[in-house]
Every structure is written in C-alpha cells, then in structure tokens.
Amino acid sequence: AAGVIQSPRHLIKEKRETATLKCYPIPRHDTVYWYQQGPGQDPQFLISFYEKMQSDKGSIPDRFSAQQFSDYHSELNMSSLELGDSALYFCASSPSFSNEQFFGPGTRLTVL
C-alpha cells in the first residue's frame, strides 16, 4: 500500500538559511499534518491543512510557513533557521472524516 512520502530525507543547513520540506500524502487523503520531533521528545503539532486550506495551527514559529497544493501535496517553508530547529519533521495524512493519521518517514533537519 502507498504511504506518505517526504523529501528530502536528510537536510543539512547553516544558521539563517532557508529550507523547504515536501510531503506527498497517501492517495485520496485530503488532510495533511506537520509535526516536529526533537531528540527524546514526543511529536509536537505544527500545522495542518484540509482541502488546501489551513485547518489548525499549533506551535509553529512565525519563521515557518506552509501550504497545501491542488494535488494535495504540502510544503513546509522554514526561514532564518536556528540551531534549535534541528529535529525530525514528520508529515502525516488522513482521509476525510477520520482522525487516523499515518506518518511519513520524516525529514531529519540539521542546522549547523
């Protein structure tokens, strides 16, 4: 069965640089969620989109923005990167009218 696809899988950036993470949901899933997981921590919700509209906003810094496109893929844009942004970034997707979220493999971001 198709799963959530994230790219890139690993990303190394310098402080103050920008990064773009991409997420391709499971086919026919119309809701996308972004989570950040620091070392030894549980996933923290950042933002979600349903039918290309932002539906929820969590602890996402103002330096970050995201959007969902017509093909339902989503991109997380991160600017003015800080050392503390180093983490695993997961995208999850779910079908309509379901709370079950399926996670992608994640993007490991390292900020030097």
Added chain:
Amino acid sequence: QKEVEQNSGPLSVPEGAIASLNCTYSDRGSQSFFWYRQYSGKSPELIMFIYSNGDKEDGRFTAQLNKASQYVSLLIRDSQPSDSATYLCAVHLYNNAGNMLTFGGGTRLMVKP
C-alpha cells in the same frame, strides 16, 4: 500537568510476557485515542485506535479505554524482542477544533530474550 501523560519507562519485560502500557489524559470530552509505535529514528506507526469504552483486540494487541477514569492502555501479549520500541499514546482532544493529535511523552518498552 501535560494534557496526555505516560510513564517514560523504560518498561522491561521478558520475552513471552504481557507488556502493559498506560496513558492518562486531562480533557474529559476527548473521543479518539491512538497508540503509535516508534523505533529509534523512525516515524510513528499506528498500531491501534479506540473510540468506545471497553476493550479492542487486534492480534497480540489489546487497547482498553475507560473514559470515566480518563485512562487508556495498551496490552501486548506474547511480547517479542522486536516489540522493543517507544509507544506513544495520542489523543484527539475535544477542546481542539480540528483533528490535531496531542501525544504523550511515550513509554520505552524493552523486551528481553
């Protein structure tokens, strides 16, 4: 107090034993509860979800929900070394407008051969 709480462990059980993982939540109106398994450096994998009071069984896994006590648990029968992972309890809190999940801190399970 965190909205979703788990004992961080590690919980150590011998191979073949029953592992019991517990989770409490603060929002009494919460309706949806999920258990994810996460291996180190990997993504969370959904293994069980439960919406109604009582037990729900799937293979070696049983989820138990008690809304009156605001308590959800996961039992793993015939534990195997491959079950060694961090188990995350996730709750769709009623006071959230959307479908975001709030995770507990996770319990690290170690199954010893």
